[in-house]
Amino acid sequence: MSNHSKIFLFSFTRMTMAILPVIVPFFQSLGLSMAQVFQLQAIFGIGILLLEIPTGYVADLFGRKKALILGAFFAGVGFTYLIFIHSFVELIIYELILSLAFSFISGSDISLIYDSYRSDERQLAARGLANLQMAMVLGEASSSILGGFLVMWSFKYVLWATAITMWLPFFISLTLKETQTEVMNRHTHWQNFKEMFIYVFRSGDDVLRLTFINMVLWSLATYFSVWIYQKYWEVQGVELRYFGILWAIHSLLVGVIGKFIHSWEQKLGATTLLWCLAVCAFLGYFGMGIASGFIGVAFALFFPVIRGITQVLLRDALNWRIPAKFRSTVNSAQSFCFRLGFALFGPLVGYGLDHGGMRTTLVVLGLVFGVLAILVLRPLIKKVP
Secondary structure (H helix, E strand, O other): OOOHHHHHHHHHOOOOOOHHHHHHHHHHHHHOHHHHHHHHHHHHHHHHHHHHHHHHHHHHHHHHHHHHHHHHHHHHHHHHHOOOOOOOHHHHHHHHHHHHHHHHHOOOOHHHHOOOOOOHHHHHHHHHHHHHHHHHHHHHHHHHHHHHHHHOOHHHHHHHHHOOOOOOOOHHHOOOOOOOOOOOOOOHHHHHHHHHHHHOOOOHHHHHHHHHHHHHHHHHHHHHHHHHHHHHHHOOOHHHHHHHHHHHHHHHHHHHHHHHHHHHHHHHOHHHOOOHHHHHHHHHHHHHOOOOHHHHHHHOOOOHHHHHHHHHHHHHHHHOOHHHHHHHHHHHHHHHHHHHHHHHHHHHHHHHHHHHOOOHHHHHHHHHHHHHHHHHHHHHHHHHH
C-alpha cells in the first residue's frame, strides 16, 4: 500500500467517532446544560491554544510521522477514558486529552500530503487534499450511522464502538513513511517563528495573509453550527435515532463539495465560490432561525457547503503558498487562531442558546457573519485574480 493510501486510511479511521452525532444528548444525559457544553468546547479550544503551535513546530522539526503517532495514541486514550466518565470535571480531563491528540494531528496529515509533491504539481496536490477530505467525511459518515443505530440501545454501546475504532489510526500511523523535506534549524527557535510570522503576515503576499484570516473566520462559522445542530434537531422534534443519518448526510455533502471544488473553480472562478461562503452562512443561520421543522433542518445543509469550500479551496490556497519547512507550524497557527475565536465566543453562543433562545441566537449569528463577510471576505475577493 502506498504512503498516500495509508494517509487516506489514517484519515478515514481517525474520524470514526460514532459518538459524534449524539454527543450533545450524551452530555445532557450527564446533566450538562447547553452553556456547559459550549464551555467544554471552549476548554478544548484553550487546550488547543496552548498546544497547537508547539506540536506543529515539533512536526516540522522532528517529522510528521512522529506527530501523527503521538496524536493517534492520545486520541485512543481519550475516547477509552470517555467510557468511564460521570462528571463535568472528568469531561474537562477528557477534553484536555483530546486537545493534545488533535494538536499533534492537526496539519501533520495535510503537510505529509503536500510534502510529497513538487512545485509544478499543484493540481495533483489539490486532488490529494480533496481525497483526504473525502476519506475523513466517509469515516465520519459511516461511524455516524453506526452511532445512530447503537444509541437506540444505550450510549455505552456507542462509547465502546468509538473507543475501539479510535485505536486503529495509531496502528496505521506506525506504518507511515516520512517524506524528506527541508527542515528548520533545531537550535534557532525564536528565529524560526519570526521567519514564519514575517512570511505569512509581512511578506507582501496579501492573498496568503487574507486566506489565513478567512480560514479562521469560516471555520468558526461552521463550528458554531456543528455544536448547535443536535440541540436544534431536538427542538424540531427529530428522534435521536435519526441523528446519525442526518450527521452522515452533512458529512457526505462536505466530501462531495470538496471533491468538485477545483473543477467548479475552473468553470465559475474562485471569486464566485468565495462569495458562496457569505451567502451560505447568512442563509444557513437565518433559515434555521426563521423556519421550523423539516425546512429548518434543511437550511442547515448550507454549512457543509461552507466547510467543503473552506477545507479544500482555502486550505489548498494556503498550503501551496507555504514553504515545506514550516508548513505544519502555519497550519497549526491557523487552527490556533480558530480555537482562540471559539474559546472567546463559544461560551457566549451557549449562553445565548440557554437564555436568549434558539431562534434569536441563530439570527444574531447570521447578522454577525454577514457583517464579517464584508470586513474580511471582500478584501480577499478583491485580491483574487
